[in-house]
Amino acid sequence: TDDALVIFTPSGKRGRFALGTPVLTAARQLGVDLDSVCGGRGICSKCQVQPGIGEFPKHGVTVAANALSGWNAVEERYKSIRGLAEGRRLGCQARVMGDVVIDVPPESQVHKQVIRKSASERVMVMDPATRAVYVAVAEPDMHEPTGDFERLAQALADQWQADDVTANLGILRRLQPALRKGEWNVTVALHKGHNDTHPRILDIWPGYHEGPILGLAIDLGSTTIAAHLCDLRDGRVLASSGVMNPQIRFGEDLMSRVSYAMMNPGGDVEMTRAVRDSLNTLIGAIATEAAVDPAAIYEVVFVCNPVMHHLLLGIDPVELGQAPFALATSGSLSLDARDLDLTAINRAARVYVLPCIAGHVGADAAAVALAEEPNTSKDMVLIVDVGTNAEILLGNESRVLACSSPTGPAFEGAQISSGQRAAPGAIERVEIDPVTKEPRFRVIGSDLWSDDPGFAEATARSGITGICGSGIIEAVAEMRMAGLVDAKGLIGSAEQTGTLRNMPEGRTHSYLLHDGTAQGGPVIMVTQGDIRAIQLAKSALYAGARLLMDEMGIDNVDRVVLAGAFGAHISPKHAMVLGMIPDAPLSAVTSAGNAAGTGARIALCNVAARARIEAVVHRIHKVETAIEPRFQEHFVNANAIPHATDPFPQLAA
Numbered sequence: 001t002d003d004a005l006v007i008f009t010p011s012g013k014r015g016r017f018a019l020g021t022p023v024l025t026a027a028r029q030l031g032v033d034l035d036s037v038c039g040g041r042g043i044c045s046k047c048q049v050q051p052g053i054g055e056f057p058k059h060g061v062t063v064a065a066n067a068l069s070g071w072n073a074v075e076e077r078y079k080s081i082r083g084l085a086e087g088r089r090l091g092c093q094a095r096v097m098g099d100v101v102i103d104v105p106p107e108s109q110v111h112k113q114v115i116r117k118s119a120s121e122r123v124m125v126m127d128p129a130t131r132a133v134y135v136a137v138a139e140p141d142m143h144e145p146t147g148d149f150e151r152l153a154q155a156l157a158d159q160w161q162a163d164d165v166t167a168n169l170g171i172l173r174r175l176q177p178a179l180r181k182g183e184w185n186v187t188v189a190l191h192k193g194h195n196d197t198h199p200r201i202l203d204i205w206p207g208y209h210e211g212p213i214l215g216l217a218i219d220l221g222s223t224t225i226a227a228h229l230c231d232l233r234d235g236r237v238l239a240s241s242g243v244m245n246p247q248i249r250f251g252e253d254l255m256s257r258v259s260y261a262m263m264n265p266g267g268d269v270e271m272t273r274a275v276r277d278s279l280n281t282l283i284g285a286i287a288t289e290a291a292v293d294p295a296a297i298y299e300v301v302f303v304c305n306p307v308m309h310h311l312l313l314g315i316d317p318v319e320l321g322q323a324p325f326a327l328a329t330s331g332s333l334s335l336d337a338r339d340l341d342l343t344a345i346n347r348a349a350r351v352y353v354l355p356c357i358a359g360h361v362g363a364d365a366a367a368v369a370l371a372e373e374p375n376t377s378k379d380m381v382l383i384v385d386v387g388t389n390a391e392i393l394l395g396n397e398s399r400v401l402a403c404s405s406p407t408g409p410a411f412e413g414a415q416i417s418s419g420q421r422a423a424p425g426a427i428e429r430v431e432i433d434p435v436t437k438e439p440r441f442r443v444i445g446s447d448l449w450s451d452d453p454g455f456a457e458a459t460a461r462s463g464i465t466g467i468c469g470s471g472i473i474e475a476v477a478e479m480r481m482a483g484l485v486d487a488k489g490l491i492g493s494a495e496q497t498g499t500l501r502n503m504p505e506g507r508t509h510s511y512l513l514h515d516g517t518a519q520g521g522p523v524i525m526v527t528q529g530d531i532r533a534i535q536l537a538k539s540a541l542y543a544g545a546r547l548l549m550d551e552m553g554i555d556n557v558d559r560v561v562l563a564g565a566f567g568a569h570i571s572p573k574h575a576m577v578l579g580m581i582p583d584a585p586l587s588a589v590t591s592a593g594n595a596a597g598t599g600a601r602i603a604l605c606n607v608a609a610r611a612r613i614e615a616v617v618h619r620i621h622k623v624e625t626a627i628e629p630r631f632q633e634h635f636v637n638a639n640a641i642p643h644a645t646d647p648f649p650q651l652a653a
């Protein structure tokens with residue numbers, strides 16, 4: 001016969017092809033995911049495949065050693081210059097000569113699956129909006145008066161099915177030298193957003209360019225700004241970094257920033273400038289950390305709450321400060337990075353901002369929904385993203401509700417007497433002996449407990465500097481369990497509690513967690529004010545969750561997911577002792593880490609996910625805590641530790 005059976009693994013796709021068909025062509029015709037940047041010219045090696053030889057009883061074929069053509073000059077050249085791993089072939093050069101089973105290794109797939117770093121270890125599929133393609137352009141001709149750009153556009157349409165590409169003036173300026181230097185072969189960074197009708201050229205290089213195509217996923221929080229730098233070719237996170245939001249000096253929480261804008265003419269402009277400046281600084285720092293050129297960053301995805309959303313965009317947030325809390329726009333946005341003054345990255349870079357759910361429930365909540373997918377859950381899941389504002393989602397595959405709750409920055413270590421951001425030296429774990437009332441703790445940067453031998457040496461570099469959000473949550477919960485604090489949240493005296501660590505301070509008492517004076521370190525106390533701040537924060541969180549449960553008509557949830565920048569660090573047991581979250585079996589309380597950041601990364605690496613989350617957000621029903629009288633009622637009852645009226649049977653068990 002003059003055709004042969006070709007079976008691709010792992011997809012199992014199969015078909016018969018004329019002898020002599022290149023493997024890449026067969027893959028394309030069968031819809032097998034096999035990458036190619038150079039368009040089959042034997043330059044990029046993205047098309048590498050691994051042919052099998054011998055018996056394949058599962059597929060019912062026997063593959064002869066010469067089932068693929070021998071090495072041609074192009075493949076030989078690639079191998080001698082760049083090298084090819086044992087058994088690998090270039091799919092664009094090797095041709096089908098007999099029945100064959102061909103494996104496509106993960107790195108040769110465009111839609112690679114990347115394991116997300118999360119407790120649930122879900123996979124994320126690569127499908128970036130920006131990718132590099134290599135293209136051969138027709139040379140100009142005296143009789144053909146078209147411009148160089150038009151011939152490039154034609155070549156992209158013919159070779160990459162990229163019809164009607166556009167390019168900005170910056171690209172047009174560099175086009176002619178690049179084409180001539182590359183002898184009419186160029187690599188372009190091609191971007192097509194999910195709503196774009198035309199792909200656009202973001203960058204151009206002479207010849208074959210192998211440099212990285214990078215993107216940033218940014219979680220723009222009220223207190224901290226966190227960024228992940230990702231390689232859009234394979235989804236790897238090259239560096240992650242965070243800074244404090246400089247807007248803190250205009251107000252610690254969102255509403256105080258809105259009032260700053262209301263009271264001070266030009267205040268919104270000032271805050272916009274502050275956040276954009278620090279974004280540029282952060283981008284510079286993260287690029288330095290990863291040792292990459294920030295000009296290789298072509299895309300940025302933002303998730304943020306509505307107030308940060310408006311301030312980032314340069315929109316006065318004043319309407320968000322008063323009912324009915326109207327957003328200027330709730331839809332997603334695709335913009336030029338230049339419009340946001342992001343000067344540190346590529347000049348042609350694009351920005352995608354996830355949609356907001358409502359005036360108080362922002363793109364950060366949308367990102368959490370994208371990462372945790374409550375809309376596909378069979379059981380009733382409560383997701384709380386703990387930050388300065390808590391984003392709360394409740395639902396399952398039939399209905400999802402959302403609200404946000406003003407927890408304030410206490411959970412992030414702010415407004416706490418010895419509070420600090422999660423950083424080396426911060427106390428993050430606390431245990432208090434119920435009998436002796438003596439504490440032991442762990443600090444970020446060391447695995448040892450404070451009473452382990454070697455602790456002092458292990459923490460010598462960072463010192464013990466303060467207590468972070470997860471540390472204060474554990475400290476308060478442990479104090480409650482050890483009887484140092486009553487259900488109302490009052491710290492007892494030394495006589496009442498039987499420990500000299502409870503010391504008078506004015507008319508209240510404080511608990512001495514750590515006295516570092518001998519080592520030149522600080523004294524870390526948990527004060528009555530700290531307990532109050534945590535009570536306010538946790539009541540707001542709990543009340544928000546209860547409000548959603550009321551709306552859903554349920555008294556219990558099947559599972560609870562703790563998310564947030566430090567969500568991964570909160571101990572479920574302590575969260576429940578405190579009454580931060582409703583009662584649920586402890587084994588059904590899990591941490592998702594920074595789900596908003598993960599959602600941003602998914603939207604960055606997979607353009608189809610953007611369309612998906614936009615559709616999901618459309619169907620999420622939002623509940624407004626600010627105008628709901630029952631919120632206040634729930635809030636007051638949730639002030640007690642764990643709660644004044646709601647039972648916690650799982651806690652007793």
Ligand code: FES
Nearest residue numbers: 040042044045092
């Ligand atoms: Fe580029 Fe095969 S497609 S080397």
